[in-house]
Amino acid sequence: MSNDSTLYTVGDVARRFAVTVRTLRHWEALGLLSPAQRSWSNYRLYSAGDCARVQRIIIYRATGMKLIDIKSLLDSGDTAVEHLKRQRERLVAHRRETAAGLVxxxxxALSEFFPVTPAKHYLISRAYITDERFRSHYDAQQEGFAQWLADAIAHVARASGVDTDNPVWE
Structure with missing residues (x-):
C-alpha cells in the first residue's frame, strides 16, 4: 500500500490489516472510518490515508482503548508525530499494566506456600538474578526473563511503598 493515488477495496484492506470486512463496516457505521470513494458498483474504496487511519485504530485498540475514544483522538486534528507519541504512551502504559498483573x-502463586508481602516478594526476586539456579530456570522460559521479572517486581514493590534500598523481610 505504497502509491498515494491507489485505491483499495474493503477486502484488500481487511487482508492487509488482518481484520474482517465486518469490522471495517462496523468502524464505518460508528464514523471511525470512511472510505475515500465508492466504485461505480458502490464498493468501498480506501486511500492510503484511510489505510493509515486503520493502522492507527488497530494500534490504539491493542492498548485497550475504546472505539469512541479512538474516534475522538483521530478526529482531534493532531499531527502524525503527535499520534505516534500518544500511541507510544498508551503502549508503555499497557505494558506496565500487563507487567503489574503478571507480578x-x-x-x-508464592502466597500459596506462605504469606508474601511486596517486601518479601522483592527480596525473593533478588535471587532470580543472583542465584544461577533461579536465573537458569527463568531464562529457560525466555532469555532475559529472570532480569525482567526481578525488575518488574522491584517496580511494583516501590509503587507499594517498599524501600528497595533497605528492604525488610516483613
Missing amino acids: AAHRH
Missing part, C-alpha cells in the same frame, strides 16, 4: 499473579 501480582506471581506473588499470589
Whole structure:
C-alpha cells in the first residue's frame, strides 16, 4: 500500500490489516472510518490515508482503548508525530499494566506456600538474578526473563511503598 493515488477495496484492506470486512463496516457505521470513494458498483474504496487511519485504530485498540475514544483522538486534528507519541504512551502504559498483573499473579502463586508481602516478594526476586539456579530456570522460559521479572517486581514493590534500598523481610 505504497502509491498515494491507489485505491483499495474493503477486502484488500481487511487482508492487509488482518481484520474482517465486518469490522471495517462496523468502524464505518460508528464514523471511525470512511472510505475515500465508492466504485461505480458502490464498493468501498480506501486511500492510503484511510489505510493509515486503520493502522492507527488497530494500534490504539491493542492498548485497550475504546472505539469512541479512538474516534475522538483521530478526529482531534493532531499531527502524525503527535499520534505516534500518544500511541507510544498508551503502549508503555499497557505494558506496565500487563507487567503489574503478571507480578501480582506471581506473588499470589508464592502466597500459596506462605504469606508474601511486596517486601518479601522483592527480596525473593533478588535471587532470580543472583542465584544461577533461579536465573537458569527463568531464562529457560525466555532469555532475559529472570532480569525482567526481578525488575518488574522491584517496580511494583516501590509503587507499594517498599524501600528497595533497605528492604525488610516483613
